[in-house]
Amino acid sequence: MSTAVARRSSLPGFGLTMGLTLTWLSVIILIPLAGLFLKTFELSPAQFWEILTSRRTLNALKISFGLSFAAACVNLVMGTIIVWALVRYRFPGRRLFDAIVDIPFALPTAVAGVALTQLFATKGWLGAPLAELGIKVAFTPIGIFIAMVFIGIPFVVRTVQPVLIDLDPEIEEAAASLGANRWHTVFRVILPSLIPALLTGFALAFARAVGEYGSVIFIAGNLPNVSEIAPLLIVIRLSEFRYADATAIAVIMLLASFLIILVVNRLQRWAQARIPVH
């Protein structure tokens, strides 16, 4: 290892590139985020607490985090099913469906927002039949949930897919030859080895949904305490010239993002630590 380090250091440009990297990172990311934190220090802890525990803020956070969690759960299940179908089976259009998994990632959020709204409004292609069944999607929390499911699906699929592909076939064969039935093999052998990837995908989908704005605001009812997401509340507080409120909510969400990233990193280390098992 020490020789590797020594060899690496023989390349030029470390000081320069690292300096530029840190400068650029500071200008674009760190200073602006520091400004956000600094702004909240203008509040006393009591004020900060009062903003966060006000009914409307709490509800917005609950809606954002709660629905994101629910959407990430659906993504987890459906994502696994999609990955399974794409990796293990062959069916007409498989490659096409594999490619379109990325659409929610590539499609601008505003476009997704108007499209989903059009689709699920009471006069829409899907909204009309659902309305017949008495289910209203657009402008209700269900609409928010749908938008979150939409944007989250690629994250689960794309984190789990390579792991399932790489899974050692011998494990399954061994399990089967030892007399385990297929059901047993899948749930006791395969799925456990996918857990780190599944959790990572879940966390990424969750993180994305919590912060999502563009695709949600069109389809959400934006009714305080019912269908108002936290990012929208930030925008509304900003419009009302209540910077303190906006920044307080933003800081909490930012801390949540940090936390999720840390969890994801942990998960990945866990995933790597498990490798010798294979």
Next chain:
Amino acid sequence: MIRRILPLVAGLLWASSAFAADYTLLNVSYDPTRELYADFNKAFAAAYQKETGKSVEIKQSHGGSGSQARSVIDGLQADVVTLALAYDIDAIAAKGLVAPDWQKRLSLNASPYTSTIVFLVRKGNPKAIKDWDDLIKPGVQVITPNPKTSGGARWNYLAAWGFAEKKFGSADKAKKFVGDLFKNVPVLDTGARGSTVTFVERGVGDVLLAWENEAFLAQREFGKDKFEIVAPPLSILAEPPVAVVDKVADKKGTRPVAEAYLKYWYTKEGQEIAARNSYRPRDSEIAKEYEKSFAKVELFTIDDVFGGWTKAQKDHFGEGGIFDQIYKN
């Protein structure tokens, strides 16, 4: 196909600066005035060119009145602001961008056109909504934007309050009435236009509380066979004010043209444009000419009932004000 795409490409390559005018004004306005100012800007630019030989281009920015005021305070370089209510311009004045006496600089409270709040209902008025107290009936869904961000929504709220206070005789009862009304509101958009889209296009709600001009516009766009306008017997006189943003206009050297722009509202042509776009004109002659376009509604003013905007804002929409109390309960 090629013939259709070519002009597109040509237009893209043609930098917009090629048409640079002698003056460029930025008018920061509220939501439902898009069509009004599209019309007015064209007329003013032509009139100004004819009179002074100088060309002027007017850029527009629209949004919820409160959000727009916030943007101007945050540095949006507006030469003129044409907002939904005086309080939002007062907020800009409080930051020193507009002189405190701005409302006295133009006649009629610096509100060259007025409007009122009416109800837009679905064809045949299935819920039989005729007056304000029909709005609090169970099962009636009322669409209005968020009073915190939208000027129109504040007029809606105050109109309802004014009605209730007159009918039930006390502020407490008015508060209960408005509280009941907001219990019937399923969606709170940030701007008046968002609410109209919710009601008209998304098919949510039984009645839209709307600016009179916005209700007429929706009817024009989507057909009289789909929506009806119901004018309540009593409503509020909404006075959307206009002002030059002194600090910006002076810095950019656009004050003369900005002032001429606002004064143009007070000409016959300006008043005619307002009336054509379903805003109530101030000029008595034009008003008479368009009399039939507007329903007869008894109108009370904000000064009569609420003692002016500053007080109304503080009592009702400020931090911990009555609107906050309604939404906490």
Next chain:
Amino acid sequence: MPTQSSFVTPATPMRAYASTADLAISPPSHREASDRARAVASPKDLRTEPAPVRFVIIALAVTFLTVFVVLPLVVVFASAFSKGISAYFSALAEPEALSAIRLTLLVAAISVALNLVFGVIAAWAIAKFEFRGKTFLITLIDLPFSVSPVISGLVFVLLFGAQGYWGTWLQANNIHILFAVPGITLATIFVTFPFVARSLIPLMQEQGTQEEEAAISLGASGLQTFFRVTLPNIKWGLLYGVLLCNARAMGEFGAVSVVSGHIRGETNTMPLLVEILYNEYQFVASFAIASLLAMLALITLVVKTVLEQRLDEGQTPRDDPRDH
């Protein structure tokens, strides 16, 4: 045989967006092929499910993707062309639409160019050298992936707004950042910050430093080494990062919405115009702009698929010796 190497060292930058940190994502195609060969080879394979189960899983997957992904896309184009082709094109030829397209292209060009340069620099520093705190640095670079776009806009309002930290000074010196192109560009750079660097770091780490060291020892300068040795090795990965960076830059809505000021014909980008036209009852025009953005997304996906194949091809010979 799946090997440890393909797991530990991230093989390709594929799906860079999903990998917030060191998650290893290996190229699917060549292994997948052998996988399938195995699955298809013997019908009694122990590694598959009974036909009805297979059918249900495929049906679920296809239905879900159709409802949630394909239909929204179809709606965009159906709505855009609902009043015919000429309505579609005249909507796009509106001065406001053209100005939004121009602004979007301009902002994306600046943001992508800057993120390209700094992404390469950051990847060089991180991938070619060992230092303490590397993981932490990568986490910071990843941060914009999980920050809400609204917050990405808000931070610049707090800095550059007239009431913000530097607002007074900026106003006094007549420098306009917020509600103008610089602010929109800054917010876009913020949200697209990680794409290029995160696409390159795993690739450059895997390629190691031997080739560069050889070049240096033969007397090449640092820049020469980079352009003659490193760049050819990472060009597909770089393109990949630029592609994703560009897609996000052109499509960003939340962050840009907060800093734009919505001046018509001046500070409205295409995604913002989609919203504005939508709120103006101009649904055809709104969906026409949206369809351009949707087309951008589709093109991005196609190019991405091609690039992934290139990356796989570049990968295979490199992987093989280690496999044995």
